[in-house]
Amino acid sequence: MEEIGRVIDVQNNNIIIELGDSSQCGSCNSCGSGDRGQKILSVENTLDAKVNDRVILDISPVKSILASLTLFVFPLLMMIAGYFIGENIGQLDASARGENPVAIISSIVFLFLSLGMIYYFDRYLGKRNKLKPRLVGLYGASPERVPQVFPLNQ
Numbered sequence: 001m002e003e004i005g006r007v008i009d010v011q012n013n014n015i016i017i018e019l020g021d022s023s024q025c026g027s028c029n030s031c032g033s034g035d036r037g038q039k040i041l042s043v044e045n046t047l048d049a050k051v052n053d054r055v056i057l058d059i060s061p062v063k064s065i066l067a068s069l070t071l072f073v074f075p076l077l078m079m080i081a082g083y084f085i086g087e088n089i090g091q092l093d094a095s096a097r098g099e100n101p102v103a104i105i106s107s108i109v110f111l112f113l114s115l116g117m118i119y120y121f122d123r124y125l126g127k128r129n130k131l132k133p134r135l136v137g138l139y140g141a142s143p144e145r146v147p148q149v150f151p152l153n154q
Contacts, residue, residue: 001061004139005041007053015045015135017055043135054139070121075114082110
């Protein structure tokens with residue numbers, strides 16, 4: 001999925017891009033929203049974009065879905081797994097199901113464990129730029145600013 005954004009800052013080899021609301025995004029809210037609902041992203045500046053340039057980003061839908069599942073579904077599944085593991089461990093102490101504090105404590109421990117795993121997974125992938133959007137072009141740039149792959153025939 002391609003998005004058009006505006007460069008609001010240049011930092012070293014990265015640019016900070018502000019994306020407007022898009023019909024493709026709908027009401028997902030998975031990006032970090034700014035004051036007026038804009039999304040703010042940091043991307044490697046491979047096209048020498050300047051402040052106020054409009055750029056085209058390629059955001060993979062598969063990577064977005066994978067990131068959403070990792071953030072929202074994985075902790076829930078870990079918490080449920082922790083509850084059932086604690087239920088089986090603490091069954092020796094409790095007389096009836098549902099009155100087992102070991103199950104509740106282990107579900108909370110598994111929740112925090114999953115959040116820690118997501119944190120380290122994010123740092124690992126962040127260093128490898130696996131889930132970041134890719135800068136693919138300058139939108140409406142003058143011909144001298146667009147990198148020429150093939151020379152124009154004149």
